[in-house]
Amino acid sequence: MIKENQKYLNRVQIALDLSLVAVSMAVSYWGRFVLLDGARSLTQIQMVEITAVTMALYGFIYSRMGLYRPKRKDSLFKEIMEIFRANGIGIILLMVGLYYFKLEDFSRGQLLLFFITNMVLMLLERLAVRLVLRHFRSQGFNLRHCLVIGANEISDDFINRVEKNRHWGYQIDGILDNWVTPAKEYRGYPVLGGISKLVETLLSQHFDLVVIALTSEDAEDLGYILAQCEKAGIKTNIIPYYYKYVPTQPYMDDLDGLSVIDTRRVPLDNWFKSGMKRAFDIAFALLAILITSPVMLFSVLMIKLTSPGPVIFHQERVGLDRRNFMMYKFRSMHVQTDEEEREQWTTKNDPRKTKWGAFMRKTSIDELPQFFNVLKGDMSVVGPRPERPFFVEKFREEVPRYMIKHQVRPGITGWAQVNGLRGDTSIEKRIEHDLYYIENWTFAFDLRIVFLTVFKGFVNKNAY
Numbered sequence: 001m002i003k004e005n006q007k008y009l010n011r012v013q014i015a016l017d018l019s020l021v022a023v024s025m026a027v028s029y030w031g032r033f034v035l036l037d038g039a040r041s042l043t044q045i046q047m048v049e050i051t052a053v054t055m056a057l058y059g060f061i062y063s064r065m066g067l068y069r070p071k072r073k074d075s076l077f078k079e080i081m082e083i084f085r086a087n088g089i090g091i092i093l094l095m096v097g098l099y100y101f102k103l104e105d106f107s108r109g110q111l112l113l114f115f116i117t118n119m120v121l122m123l124l125e126r127l128a129v130r131l132v133l134r135h136f137r138s139q140g141f142n143l144r145h146c147l148v149i150g151a152n153e154i155s156d157d158f159i160n161r162v163e164k165n166r167h168w169g170y171q172i173d174g175i176l177d178n179w180v181t182p183a184k185e186y187r188g189y190p191v192l193g194g195i196s197k198l199v200e201t202l203l204s205q206h207f208d209l210v211v212i213a214l215t216s217e218d219a220e221d222l223g224y225i226l227a228q229c230e231k232a233g234i235k236t237n238i239i240p241y242y243y244k245y246v247p248t249q250p251y252m253d254d255l256d257g258l259s260v261i262d263t264r265r266v267p268l269d270n271w272f273k274s275g276m277k278r279a280f281d282i283a284f285a286l287l288a289i290l291i292t293s294p295v296m297l298f299s300v301l302m303i304k305l306t307s308p309g310p311v312i313f314h315q316e317r318v319g320l321d322r323r324n325f326m327m328y329k330f331r332s333m334h335v336q337t338d339e340e341e342r343e344q345w346t347t348k349n350d351p352r353k354t355k356w357g358a359f360m361r362k363t364s365i366d367e368l369p370q371f372f373n374v375l376k377g378d379m380s381v382v383g384p385r386p387e388r389p390f391f392v393e394k395f396r397e398e399v400p401r402y403m404i405k406h407q408v409r410p411g412i413t414g415w416a417q418v419n420g421l422r423g424d425t426s427i428e429k430r431i432e433h434d435l436y437y438i439e440n441w442t443f444a445f446d447l448r449i450v451f452l453t454v455f456k457g458f459v460n461k462n463a464y
Contacts, residue, residue: 010068013129017062018055020121025051028113046103053097058090065089076130081444083122091115134167143171145206149195149225150213151177151186154239158213159187170209176201178218195221202232213239267441268408276443277380284381284450285374292368299330299356299365306356309335312369317386320409325378327386328369332357370412382446383411384434399427405434408441415445418452 029047062068065086095111136142146162148155155175162170174192184191192201195218202210210229214222219241229236240246251265268274289296303311313331316324333352353361360366373379379386384405387395395402416422416433437445 009129009133013068014059014062016125017067017122018059020125021055021058021118022051024114024118024121025054027117028110031113031117032107032110050098050103054090054094057093057097058086061086061090061093076127077448079126080123083126084119087115087119087122130167133169143169144208146170146172146209146211147192147201147205147207148172148175148189148211148213149177149198150215150218151175151180151191152213152215154215154241154243155211155213156187157243158211158239159189173205173207174201195225198225198228199232202228202234207234210234210236211239212236214241216241264404264407264439266407266438268438273441273443277441277446278377280443280446281374281381285371288368288371292371295365296330296368299360299368302356303331303354307331307334307354316389317410318389318392318406319378319386320406322403322406324389325373325386327373327378330357330360330366330369332360332366367412374412378409380409380411382413382437382449383409384414384437385417385430386410395427399431401435402427402431404438405431408438413449413453415449418449 025047065082067082067086091111091114133142148158159172162168162172172189174190175186176192176195176198177186178194180186180191210225212222212225214225222238226236246261246263251262253260253262268277300311310331313329313333314326315329317327319325332354334354357366370379374381392403414434415437416430419433421430421433437449
Protein backbone atom coordinates (compact mmCIF):
# COMPACT_ATOMS: atom_id res chain seq x y z
CA MET A 1 0.00 0.00 0.00
CA ILE A 2 2.82 2.42 0.85
CA LYS A 3 4.48 1.79 -2.52
CA GLU A 4 1.17 2.27 -4.32
CA ASN A 5 0.54 5.54 -2.46
CA GLN A 6 4.07 6.73 -3.25
CA LYS A 7 3.60 5.88 -6.93
CA TYR A 8 0.38 7.92 -7.14
CA LEU A 9 1.92 10.75 -5.12
CA ASN A 10 4.89 10.85 -7.51
CA ARG A 11 2.55 11.10 -10.49
CA VAL A 12 0.67 13.97 -8.88
CA GLN A 13 3.92 15.76 -8.01
CA ILE A 14 5.31 15.33 -11.53
CA ALA A 15 2.09 16.78 -12.97
CA LEU A 16 2.17 19.67 -10.48
CA ASP A 17 5.86 20.41 -11.09
CA LEU A 18 5.52 20.45 -14.86
CA SER A 19 2.39 22.59 -14.60
CA LEU A 20 4.32 25.05 -12.44
CA VAL A 21 7.11 25.20 -15.04
CA ALA A 22 4.50 26.17 -17.67
CA VAL A 23 2.83 28.68 -15.33
CA SER A 24 6.21 30.19 -14.40
CA MET A 25 7.14 30.62 -18.07
CA ALA A 26 3.77 32.29 -18.74
CA VAL A 27 4.11 34.57 -15.70
CA SER A 28 7.66 35.53 -16.70
CA TYR A 29 6.49 36.31 -20.25
CA TRP A 30 3.59 38.40 -18.94
CA GLY A 31 5.77 40.17 -16.38
CA ARG A 32 8.52 41.01 -18.82
CA PHE A 33 6.53 41.93 -21.94
CA VAL A 34 3.12 43.03 -20.63
CA LEU A 35 3.64 44.42 -17.14
CA LEU A 36 7.01 46.00 -17.96
CA ASP A 37 6.02 46.63 -21.60
CA GLY A 38 9.26 45.24 -23.05
CA ALA A 39 9.97 44.72 -26.76
CA ARG A 40 9.07 41.15 -27.73
CA SER A 41 11.99 39.32 -29.38
CA LEU A 42 10.23 35.95 -29.89
CA THR A 43 6.79 35.04 -31.22
CA GLN A 44 4.12 33.40 -29.07
CA ILE A 45 4.51 30.17 -31.07
CA GLN A 46 8.21 30.12 -30.26
CA MET A 47 7.40 30.71 -26.58
CA VAL A 48 5.00 27.74 -26.58
CA GLU A 49 7.70 25.55 -28.15
CA ILE A 50 10.32 26.73 -25.63
CA THR A 51 7.87 26.11 -22.77
CA ALA A 52 7.23 22.53 -23.95
CA VAL A 53 10.96 21.80 -24.22
CA THR A 54 11.59 23.40 -20.81
CA MET A 55 8.91 21.21 -19.21
CA ALA A 56 10.55 18.08 -20.64
CA LEU A 57 14.03 19.26 -19.58
CA TYR A 58 12.99 20.12 -16.03
CA GLY A 59 11.02 16.89 -15.66
CA PHE A 60 14.16 14.93 -16.58
CA ILE A 61 16.36 16.95 -14.19
CA TYR A 62 13.92 16.68 -11.28
CA SER A 63 13.70 12.92 -11.77
CA ARG A 64 17.46 12.42 -12.04
CA MET A 65 18.17 14.54 -8.98
CA GLY A 66 15.87 12.53 -6.73
CA LEU A 67 13.03 14.99 -6.25
CA TYR A 68 10.50 12.17 -6.52
CA ARG A 69 12.00 9.72 -4.05
CA PRO A 70 10.19 9.40 -0.69
CA LYS A 71 10.70 12.50 1.48
CA ARG A 72 9.15 10.98 4.60
CA LYS A 73 12.33 11.38 6.70
CA ASP A 74 13.97 14.34 4.93
CA SER A 75 14.05 17.77 6.54
CA LEU A 76 12.39 20.70 4.80
CA PHE A 77 15.79 22.41 4.48
CA LYS A 78 17.25 19.40 2.65
CA GLU A 79 14.35 19.41 0.20
CA ILE A 80 14.72 23.17 -0.35
CA MET A 81 18.42 22.72 -1.18
CA GLU A 82 17.60 19.88 -3.61
CA ILE A 83 15.01 22.08 -5.35
CA PHE A 84 17.47 24.99 -5.53
CA ARG A 85 20.19 22.79 -7.05
CA ALA A 86 17.81 21.20 -9.56
CA ASN A 87 16.45 24.58 -10.68
CA GLY A 88 19.96 26.03 -10.84
CA ILE A 89 21.09 23.24 -13.17
CA GLY A 90 17.86 23.63 -15.15
CA ILE A 91 18.30 27.35 -15.78
CA ILE A 92 21.95 26.84 -16.84
CA LEU A 93 21.02 24.09 -19.32
CA LEU A 94 18.14 26.22 -20.60
CA MET A 95 20.49 29.13 -21.28
CA VAL A 96 22.97 26.82 -23.03
CA GLY A 97 20.14 25.40 -25.17
CA LEU A 98 18.86 28.85 -26.14
CA TYR A 99 22.37 29.87 -27.20
CA TYR A 100 22.98 26.62 -29.11
CA PHE A 101 19.73 26.95 -31.09
CA LYS A 102 20.49 30.59 -31.93
CA LEU A 103 17.79 32.03 -29.64
CA GLU A 104 20.13 34.56 -28.01
CA ASP A 105 17.36 37.19 -28.21
CA PHE A 106 15.42 35.41 -25.47
CA SER A 107 15.05 38.05 -22.75
CA ARG A 108 17.48 37.64 -19.83
CA GLY A 109 14.97 39.48 -17.69
CA GLN A 110 12.37 36.85 -18.53
CA LEU A 111 14.84 34.06 -17.64
CA LEU A 112 15.43 35.65 -14.23
CA LEU A 113 11.68 36.07 -13.65
CA PHE A 114 11.11 32.45 -14.70
CA PHE A 115 13.77 31.14 -12.30
CA ILE A 116 12.45 33.13 -9.32
CA THR A 117 8.77 32.36 -10.04
CA ASN A 118 9.40 28.64 -10.55
CA MET A 119 11.47 28.41 -7.35
CA VAL A 120 8.84 30.20 -5.24
CA LEU A 121 5.89 28.24 -6.66
CA MET A 122 7.67 24.90 -6.32
CA LEU A 123 8.68 25.60 -2.72
CA LEU A 124 5.10 26.56 -1.86
CA GLU A 125 3.84 23.40 -3.59
CA ARG A 126 6.25 21.11 -1.71
CA LEU A 127 5.40 22.80 1.59
CA ALA A 128 1.69 22.31 0.89
CA VAL A 129 2.28 18.61 0.04
CA ARG A 130 4.18 18.15 3.32
CA LEU A 131 1.38 19.75 5.33
CA VAL A 132 -1.30 17.69 3.59
CA LEU A 133 0.62 14.42 4.09
CA ARG A 134 1.31 15.27 7.73
CA HIS A 135 -2.42 15.87 8.26
CA PHE A 136 -3.37 12.57 6.60
CA ARG A 137 -0.77 10.64 8.60
CA SER A 138 -2.06 12.16 11.82
CA GLN A 139 -5.49 10.83 10.83
CA GLY A 140 -4.11 7.30 10.36
CA PHE A 141 -3.63 7.33 6.55
CA ASN A 142 -0.48 6.60 4.53
CA LEU A 143 1.22 4.96 7.51
CA ARG A 144 4.21 2.66 7.34
CA HIS A 145 3.41 -0.39 9.46
CA CYS A 146 6.50 -1.63 11.29
CA LEU A 147 7.47 -4.82 13.10
CA VAL A 148 10.35 -4.29 15.53
CA ILE A 149 12.58 -7.25 16.38
CA GLY A 150 14.21 -6.68 19.75
CA ALA A 151 13.10 -5.13 23.04
CA ASN A 152 16.20 -3.42 24.34
CA GLU A 153 18.11 -0.15 24.46
CA ILE A 154 18.56 -0.18 20.68
CA SER A 155 14.84 -0.53 19.95
CA ASP A 156 14.17 2.08 22.65
CA ASP A 157 16.16 4.62 20.63
CA PHE A 158 14.18 3.75 17.49
CA ILE A 159 10.84 3.98 19.32
CA ASN A 160 11.82 7.33 20.86
CA ARG A 161 12.58 8.80 17.43
CA VAL A 162 9.39 7.42 15.88
CA GLU A 163 7.30 8.90 18.70
CA LYS A 164 9.13 12.22 18.41
CA ASN A 165 8.70 12.40 14.61
CA ARG A 166 5.07 11.43 14.06
CA HIS A 167 5.16 13.08 10.63
CA TRP A 168 7.32 10.17 9.40
CA GLY A 169 4.15 8.11 9.44
CA TYR A 170 5.79 5.08 11.11
CA GLN A 171 3.37 2.93 13.09
CA ILE A 172 4.79 0.16 15.29
CA ASP A 173 2.28 -2.71 15.20
CA GLY A 174 4.24 -5.25 17.20
CA ILE A 175 7.52 -6.44 18.71
CA LEU A 176 9.26 -9.80 18.63
CA ASP A 177 11.76 -10.59 21.37
CA ASN A 178 13.19 -13.74 22.97
CA TRP A 179 13.47 -12.23 26.43
CA VAL A 180 10.05 -10.61 26.94
CA THR A 181 7.03 -12.77 27.83
CA PRO A 182 4.52 -12.97 24.93
CA ALA A 183 1.16 -11.23 25.37
CA LYS A 184 2.94 -8.55 27.40
CA GLU A 185 3.56 -4.97 26.28
CA TYR A 186 6.86 -3.22 25.76
CA ARG A 187 6.81 0.56 25.73
CA GLY A 188 3.07 0.34 25.10
CA TYR A 189 3.42 -1.90 22.02
CA PRO A 190 2.29 -5.58 21.93
CA VAL A 191 4.94 -8.30 22.19
CA LEU A 192 3.83 -10.94 19.65
CA GLY A 193 6.29 -13.64 20.71
CA GLY A 194 9.90 -14.65 20.25
CA ILE A 195 11.96 -14.56 17.07
CA SER A 196 10.82 -18.12 16.33
CA LYS A 197 7.34 -16.64 15.68
CA LEU A 198 8.64 -14.45 12.82
CA VAL A 199 7.23 -16.50 9.92
CA GLU A 200 3.85 -16.91 11.59
CA THR A 201 3.72 -13.17 12.37
CA LEU A 202 4.61 -12.10 8.83
CA LEU A 203 1.90 -14.37 7.40
CA SER A 204 -0.81 -13.29 9.81
CA GLN A 205 -0.30 -9.48 9.70
CA HIS A 206 0.59 -6.86 7.10
CA PHE A 207 3.91 -5.07 7.62
CA ASP A 208 5.65 -2.57 5.35
CA LEU A 209 8.94 -2.68 7.23
CA VAL A 210 10.79 -4.93 9.67
CA VAL A 211 13.22 -3.04 11.91
CA ILE A 212 15.93 -5.34 13.30
CA ALA A 213 17.31 -4.04 16.60
CA LEU A 214 19.26 -6.98 18.00
CA THR A 215 21.88 -6.92 20.74
CA SER A 216 25.20 -8.75 20.30
CA GLU A 217 23.71 -11.72 22.23
CA ASP A 218 20.99 -12.20 19.58
CA ALA A 219 23.12 -11.36 16.53
CA GLU A 220 23.27 -15.05 15.53
CA ASP A 221 19.57 -14.80 14.57
CA LEU A 222 20.25 -12.09 11.96
CA GLY A 223 20.74 -14.46 9.01
CA TYR A 224 17.48 -16.30 9.77
CA ILE A 225 15.52 -13.02 10.12
CA LEU A 226 16.82 -11.57 6.83
CA ALA A 227 16.12 -14.81 4.95
CA GLN A 228 12.51 -14.96 6.19
CA CYS A 229 11.84 -11.28 5.49
CA GLU A 230 13.21 -11.63 1.94
CA LYS A 231 11.06 -14.73 1.41
CA ALA A 232 8.04 -12.68 2.52
CA GLY A 233 9.08 -9.75 0.28
CA ILE A 234 9.24 -7.29 3.18
CA LYS A 235 11.84 -4.53 3.40
CA THR A 236 14.22 -4.65 6.38
CA ASN A 237 16.20 -1.98 8.21
CA ILE A 238 19.03 -3.02 10.54
CA ILE A 239 20.10 -0.93 13.52
CA PRO A 240 23.52 -2.45 14.39
CA TYR A 241 24.22 -3.01 18.05
CA TYR A 242 27.40 -0.95 17.64
CA TYR A 243 25.47 2.01 16.13
CA LYS A 244 26.75 4.42 18.78
CA TYR A 245 30.31 3.92 17.54
CA VAL A 246 29.80 4.57 13.85
CA PRO A 247 28.70 7.76 12.05
CA THR A 248 25.21 8.24 10.64
CA GLN A 249 26.61 7.83 7.11
CA PRO A 250 29.40 5.25 7.43
CA TYR A 251 31.74 4.76 4.51
CA MET A 252 31.99 1.19 3.24
CA ASP A 253 35.29 0.10 1.75
CA ASP A 254 35.95 -3.05 -0.28
CA LEU A 255 39.06 -5.10 0.43
CA ASP A 256 39.03 -7.74 -2.30
CA GLY A 257 35.38 -8.56 -1.64
CA LEU A 258 35.56 -8.00 2.13
CA SER A 259 33.22 -5.19 3.27
CA VAL A 260 34.91 -2.88 5.79
CA ILE A 261 33.23 -0.02 7.67
CA ASP A 262 35.19 3.21 8.03
CA THR A 263 34.02 4.24 11.50
CA ARG A 264 34.77 7.92 11.03
CA ARG A 265 34.13 9.24 7.54
CA VAL A 266 35.36 12.82 7.17
CA PRO A 267 34.21 14.40 3.87
CA LEU A 268 36.91 17.06 4.19
CA ASP A 269 39.60 14.39 3.79
CA ASN A 270 38.81 14.76 0.08
CA TRP A 271 41.36 17.21 -1.36
CA PHE A 272 38.86 18.83 -3.74
CA LYS A 273 36.29 19.47 -0.98
CA SER A 274 38.92 20.77 1.44
CA GLY A 275 40.35 22.99 -1.32
CA MET A 276 36.90 24.39 -2.09
CA LYS A 277 36.34 25.11 1.60
CA ARG A 278 39.75 26.80 1.90
CA ALA A 279 39.04 29.02 -1.13
CA PHE A 280 35.71 30.04 0.40
CA ASP A 281 37.44 30.76 3.74
CA ILE A 282 39.95 33.13 2.15
CA ALA A 283 37.34 34.97 0.07
CA PHE A 284 34.90 35.26 2.98
CA ALA A 285 37.60 36.38 5.46
CA LEU A 286 38.82 39.15 3.12
CA LEU A 287 35.24 40.35 2.57
CA ALA A 288 34.45 40.18 6.31
CA ILE A 289 37.57 42.17 7.22
CA LEU A 290 36.65 44.83 4.65
CA ILE A 291 33.03 45.10 5.83
CA THR A 292 33.77 45.05 9.58
CA SER A 293 36.86 47.29 9.50
CA PRO A 294 34.91 50.34 10.87
CA VAL A 295 33.64 48.20 13.78
CA MET A 296 37.14 46.88 14.45
CA LEU A 297 38.67 50.37 14.40
CA PHE A 298 36.01 51.64 16.81
CA SER A 299 36.64 48.63 19.08
CA VAL A 300 40.38 49.39 19.13
CA LEU A 301 39.59 52.94 20.27
CA MET A 302 37.13 51.79 22.98
CA ILE A 303 39.55 49.18 24.35
CA LYS A 304 42.27 51.81 24.66
CA LEU A 305 39.90 54.28 26.37
CA THR A 306 38.31 51.84 28.84
CA SER A 307 41.23 49.76 30.19
CA PRO A 308 45.03 49.69 30.12
CA GLY A 309 46.78 46.92 28.22
CA PRO A 310 47.13 45.52 24.69
CA VAL A 311 44.29 45.71 22.15
CA ILE A 312 44.73 42.19 20.80
CA PHE A 313 44.58 39.23 23.13
CA HIS A 314 46.25 36.10 21.78
CA GLN A 315 45.86 32.72 23.40
CA GLU A 316 47.14 29.24 22.61
CA ARG A 317 44.47 26.91 21.22
CA VAL A 318 44.49 23.38 19.80
CA GLY A 319 43.66 23.15 16.11
CA LEU A 320 43.84 20.82 13.12
CA ASP A 321 45.71 17.55 13.78
CA ARG A 322 46.10 18.58 17.45
CA ARG A 323 48.62 21.29 16.56
CA ASN A 324 48.67 24.37 18.78
CA PHE A 325 48.31 27.88 17.36
CA MET A 326 47.78 31.40 18.65
CA MET A 327 44.17 32.58 18.29
CA TYR A 328 43.48 36.33 18.14
CA LYS A 329 40.67 38.19 19.88
CA PHE A 330 40.02 41.74 20.96
CA ARG A 331 40.92 41.95 24.64
CA SER A 332 37.68 41.94 26.64
CA MET A 333 39.11 41.43 30.15
CA HIS A 334 41.56 43.12 32.43
CA VAL A 335 45.14 41.94 31.94
CA GLN A 336 45.66 38.56 33.65
CA THR A 337 48.52 36.28 34.53
CA ASP A 338 49.40 33.43 32.18
CA GLU A 339 48.12 30.91 34.75
CA GLU A 340 44.69 32.61 34.95
CA GLU A 341 44.39 32.69 31.16
CA ARG A 342 45.24 29.00 30.78
CA GLU A 343 43.04 27.46 33.43
CA GLN A 344 40.09 29.74 34.23
CA TRP A 345 36.74 29.28 32.50
CA THR A 346 34.73 32.38 31.60
CA THR A 347 31.40 32.52 33.49
CA LYS A 348 28.37 34.77 33.62
CA ASN A 349 29.04 38.08 35.40
CA ASP A 350 32.78 37.30 35.35
CA PRO A 351 34.49 40.17 37.29
CA ARG A 352 37.52 40.02 34.98
CA LYS A 353 35.54 41.49 32.05
CA THR A 354 35.67 45.18 31.22
CA LYS A 355 32.41 47.02 30.48
CA TRP A 356 33.21 47.36 26.78
CA GLY A 357 34.57 43.80 26.83
CA ALA A 358 31.25 42.45 28.14
CA PHE A 359 29.47 44.14 25.23
CA MET A 360 31.96 42.78 22.70
CA ARG A 361 31.60 39.24 24.03
CA LYS A 362 27.82 39.47 23.99
CA THR A 363 27.79 40.65 20.38
CA SER A 364 30.80 38.51 19.25
CA ILE A 365 32.75 41.62 18.18
CA ASP A 366 35.73 40.27 20.13
CA GLU A 367 35.92 37.35 17.64
CA LEU A 368 36.48 39.54 14.55
CA PRO A 369 40.33 39.36 14.61
CA GLN A 370 39.99 35.61 14.05
CA PHE A 371 39.39 36.33 10.36
CA PHE A 372 43.16 36.94 10.28
CA ASN A 373 43.60 33.43 11.75
CA VAL A 374 41.50 32.21 8.83
CA LEU A 375 43.79 33.94 6.32
CA LYS A 376 46.83 32.37 8.02
CA GLY A 377 45.26 28.90 7.69
CA ASP A 378 44.98 28.23 11.44
CA MET A 379 41.19 28.41 11.36
CA SER A 380 38.19 28.13 9.06
CA VAL A 381 35.10 30.32 8.93
CA VAL A 382 32.98 27.33 9.96
CA GLY A 383 34.12 24.46 12.18
CA PRO A 384 34.29 23.26 15.80
CA ARG A 385 35.42 25.97 18.20
CA PRO A 386 39.06 25.50 19.35
CA GLU A 387 39.86 25.07 23.02
CA ARG A 388 42.87 25.76 25.26
CA PRO A 389 45.40 22.91 25.74
CA PHE A 390 44.60 22.67 29.47
CA PHE A 391 40.92 21.96 28.80
CA VAL A 392 41.66 19.70 25.81
CA GLU A 393 43.69 17.42 28.11
CA LYS A 394 40.88 17.53 30.66
CA PHE A 395 38.05 16.81 28.22
CA ARG A 396 39.87 14.08 26.29
CA GLU A 397 39.57 11.91 29.41
CA GLU A 398 36.07 13.00 30.44
CA VAL A 399 34.14 13.41 27.18
CA PRO A 400 33.88 10.45 24.75
CA ARG A 401 35.08 11.18 21.19
CA TYR A 402 36.16 14.71 22.16
CA MET A 403 39.45 14.57 20.22
CA ILE A 404 37.74 13.79 16.89
CA LYS A 405 36.97 17.50 16.49
CA HIS A 406 40.66 18.07 15.72
CA GLN A 407 40.37 16.18 12.42
CA VAL A 408 39.19 19.43 10.76
CA ARG A 409 40.22 23.07 11.09
CA PRO A 410 38.55 24.87 14.01
CA GLY A 411 36.08 27.58 13.10
CA ILE A 412 34.94 31.08 14.08
CA THR A 413 31.39 29.76 14.15
CA GLY A 414 29.98 26.26 14.05
CA TRP A 415 26.93 24.01 14.14
CA ALA A 416 27.05 23.90 17.96
CA GLN A 417 27.23 27.69 18.25
CA VAL A 418 24.23 28.43 16.00
CA ASN A 419 22.26 25.95 18.13
CA GLY A 420 22.92 28.00 21.27
CA LEU A 421 25.83 25.94 22.63
CA ARG A 422 28.20 28.77 23.48
CA GLY A 423 29.91 29.80 26.69
CA ASP A 424 29.19 27.80 29.82
CA THR A 425 27.04 25.10 28.17
CA SER A 426 27.20 21.30 27.91
CA ILE A 427 30.50 20.08 26.44
CA GLU A 428 28.87 16.74 25.57
CA LYS A 429 26.15 18.46 23.54
CA ARG A 430 28.73 20.60 21.78
CA ILE A 431 30.73 17.53 20.78
CA GLU A 432 27.57 15.83 19.47
CA HIS A 433 26.95 18.82 17.19
CA ASP A 434 30.63 19.07 16.18
CA LEU A 435 30.74 15.39 15.20
CA TYR A 436 27.53 15.74 13.21
CA TYR A 437 29.10 18.65 11.32
CA ILE A 438 32.36 16.77 10.67
CA GLU A 439 30.60 13.65 9.38
CA ASN A 440 27.96 15.47 7.31
CA TRP A 441 29.96 18.38 5.91
CA THR A 442 28.82 19.90 2.65
CA PHE A 443 29.44 23.34 1.19
CA ALA A 444 25.70 24.00 1.51
CA PHE A 445 25.92 23.08 5.22
CA ASP A 446 28.65 25.71 5.69
CA LEU A 447 26.50 28.33 3.95
CA ARG A 448 23.58 27.40 6.18
CA ILE A 449 25.69 27.88 9.33
CA VAL A 450 27.01 31.23 8.08
CA PHE A 451 23.43 32.31 7.30
CA LEU A 452 22.23 31.29 10.78
CA THR A 453 25.21 33.04 12.40
CA VAL A 454 24.47 36.29 10.58
CA PHE A 455 20.78 36.29 11.46
CA LYS A 456 20.77 34.82 14.95
CA GLY A 457 24.27 33.92 16.06
CA PHE A 458 25.97 37.24 16.88
CA VAL A 459 24.00 38.00 20.04
CA ASN A 460 23.65 34.99 22.33
CA LYS A 461 22.54 34.70 25.95
CA ASN A 462 25.20 32.03 26.62
CA ALA A 463 28.11 34.08 25.24
CA TYR A 464 29.97 35.20 28.37
